[in-house]
Structures are given as C-alpha cells and as structure tokens.
C-alpha cells in the first residue's frame with residue numbers, strides 16, 4: 496500500500512509539472528490576450544486625492560478619493576495613510592462618494608488603524624457604473640486643534656484596486672509619494688464679518704410677514720457651519736429677532752428649537768449659503784400661534800397689557816417657560832412630532848395636559864388657530880379651552896385675579912386676529 500501510494504503521488508506530481516511546463520511555454524500569448532481584452536474595453540481609470548484641500552485647526556475636512564471615469568466600476572478597494580498627529584478619522588463617518596448616486600445598494604466597509612494612520616475601504620454596488628466621474632468615497636478627517644497654520648499634511652494614497660483588478664488604475668498609486676496623493680493645507684480658523692439674521696414669530700394674521708405683536712422672544716436658534724462643523728447658539732430678543740455675526744462665508748444650517756407652546760408651521764431648519772460681504776436677513780421661523788392650551792386668560796386683558804408691549808412679551812416668555820417645564824415633566828402628547836426635533840437642545844420633551852389633548856389634535860392637523868371665516872367658533876372654543884386650561888393648571892402664569900377677565904376683552908383679541 497505504501498508503495499502504491501507513492502507511485503500515485505509521483506504520477507500526480509509528474510502531471511502537474513507537465514501542465515506547469517506547458518503553461519510556461521506560452522505565457523506571452525495568454526498575457527497579450529488579457530491586455531488586449533482590457534484595452535479593447537477601455538477599462539482604465541485614473542484615481543487621485545485633490546492636493547489643494549484646506550482646513551483649519553479643530554475643523555473637519557471632507558477628503559474625496561476621485562476617479563475620472565467610473566465606467567464598468569462596481570467595486571473598489573482603497574488604501575491610504577495619513578499623519579495621525581494632524582488628522583483623525585472615524586471609520587463610521589466614511590461614506591460612499593458621488594459616483595454611486597443615491598447609493599441605495601452601495602456598501603461601504605472601512606477599517607481605520609488609528610495608531611498606524613492607515614485606512615482600508617471597500618466600496619461596492621450590485622451593478623457596474625456608467626461613464627461618470629466624481630468621488631469613490633468621502634473621508635471626513637478631523638484636524639487636530641494644535642495643527643500648525645500654513646503647514647501641510649499629505650494623504651498618501653497607497654493602493655486602489657477596481658473590480659478586483661479587472662480595471663487598471665493608471666497612474667497606479669504606490670506607498671510613498673506619487674502623483675495620486677492628496678495634500679491638505681492648514682489655514683487659520685475661518686472668521687469673517689458677515690452675518691445671518693432673522694425672526695421667530697407667530698404669524699397670527701397669516702400673512703407670512705413678521706408683524707407687530709407677533710414676536711416670540713427667548714427661542715433658541717442654533718447655527719452650524721456644515722463644512723467646518725462649527726456651531727453657534729443664541730436666543731431671540733424681545734422683538735423675536737436673532738443674529739449671528741462675525742461669520743465666515745460658507746454653507747450654514749439654522750435650526751430653531753420649537754417653542755412648545757406654539758403650533759408649529761413645520762419648518763424648523765433652514766440652509767443658507769453665506770457669500771462673502773453679504774448678510775442674509777429674514778431667515779425667519781414662522782409659527783402659527785399659541786396652542787389653545789397655552790392661551791392664558793391674562794393675555795386677554797389687552798387693554799391693560801397691549802400686544803407687543805414689554806408686559807405682553809414677559810407673559811409670552813413665562814408661558815413658554817411654563818410650557819417647557821410642563822412638557823419636560825410629561826411624556827404623553829399629541830404634539831410630540833413637532834417638538835421632538837428640539838428635545839436635545841431645550842430639554843423640552845413633549846406632552847400636554849391630558850384635558851387638552853383633543854383640542855391639540857385638531858389644531859395639529861394643519862389648521863391655523865384663527866381664520867376670519869371661523870372667528871366665532873374659534874373664539875368660543877379657545878375661550879372654553881382657556882377656562883378649562885386654567886382649571887387644569889391651577890395657578891396660571893400671572894395673577895389669579897385674571898380669571899375675572901371679561902368676555903369682551905377676549906372677543907376683542909380674537910376679533911383682531913391676534914391668535
């Protein structure tokens with residue numbers, strides 16, 4: 496048995512050697528065929544990282560790995576190195592690039608070695624791309640706070656493989672300096688003298704214009720520079736205005752923390768492109784009016800407390816504070832959807848008095864609280880709700896003697912479309 500096995504083994508080895516020899520005898524032929532095939536289909540691509548990137552200390556710079564033509568590409572493996580003393584990268588933040596379109600079936604897997612400063616990314620889709628150019632992947636690097644202004648840092652593209660090597664990359668990235676590598680120049684932190692401003696208001700007369708008495712003071716507004724990640728926050732003044740100054744040009748997002756006592760008009764985020772030397776105004780957040788459960792009787796004494804006066808604004812602020820404290824201690828609400836966006840920054844969760852849920856539901860469906868054609872019904876509803884709310888809340892904001900407000904004053908407020 497031992498001898499037989501040896502003979503079989505020798506025989507197999509001999510056959511393998513013969514096949515290998517035959518293969519070696521015609522290597523040039525098979526290689527030429529392979530090259531001709533690739534060239535015939537023009538599957539050749541150039542890949543690189545831009546060398547004119549800039550970013551500031553503490554900022555985030557989005558680094559693309561670009562490709563000139565993605566014809567036939569369905570998968571890419573990308574390897575690069577970076578200087579860990581200047582840059583930091585989170586694998587979870589790496590995203591597929593523009594060539595994949597919406598990327599509904601695009602998969603990205605990334606592995607970042609923080610200590611070594613190396614990244615390996617696999618990106619693929621279920622079908623090959625057509626002739627598009629753009630980025631294969633986007634890497635949002637964070638720049639160290641102690642990065643030296645005017646210094647540069649290299650993004651060393653070390654290897655790119657397309658479709659498991661079926662598509663040639665030319666010039667081929669190599670470890671170390673080559674023409675495909677990227678470069679980031681560290682610039683001074685972006686500052687400027689431009690501004691963005693606007694109002695938060697309750698559009699009681701439904702004209703989409705900030706009118707007298709429509710201000711909502713004390714609302715938190717957050718501004719984010721979407722390219723650097725820098726964030727700023729302020730609150731609206733007594734006239735409902737807010738302003739961010741000393742801004743650098745760039746893309747910004749403005750987010751309003753929804754004042755919970757108000758019926759949300761639905762737009763709580765705005766995006767603005769700030770062009771140097773400009774000051775976009777009227778970046779306004781429009782609310783539809785106080786939710787009925789927050790209309791306090793005290794506000795109805797408008798002869799004593801003129802709409803838009805300091806006293807009026809103080810009462811509005813108190814109502815907001817009360818609403819937020821009420822909401823933060825309650826978890827049930829039909830207004831949850833509109834206020835969920837702001838929960839993080841204002842600690843106002845959601846929730847309204849149980850006794851007012853039905854009314855809140857009806858207003859949340861999109862109907863303004865007030866409408867000329869429905870003055871009478873709304874007035875009676877709001878009055879009864881206000882009364883119910885007063886009972887439900889115990890002591891309303893303001894003094895207890897407001898319960899004696901006469902109906903005429905209430906009617907006057909609503910007849911003037913103040914809500």
Ligand SMILES: [Ca+2]
Pocket residue numbers: 651652653668669670671672673675676
């Ligand atoms: Ca390189």
Ligand SMILES: [Ca+2]
Pocket residue numbers: 697698699700701702703704705706709
């Ligand atoms: Ca208005």
Ligand SMILES: [Ca+2]
Pocket residue numbers: 751753754759760761762763780781782
């Ligand atoms: Ca809003």
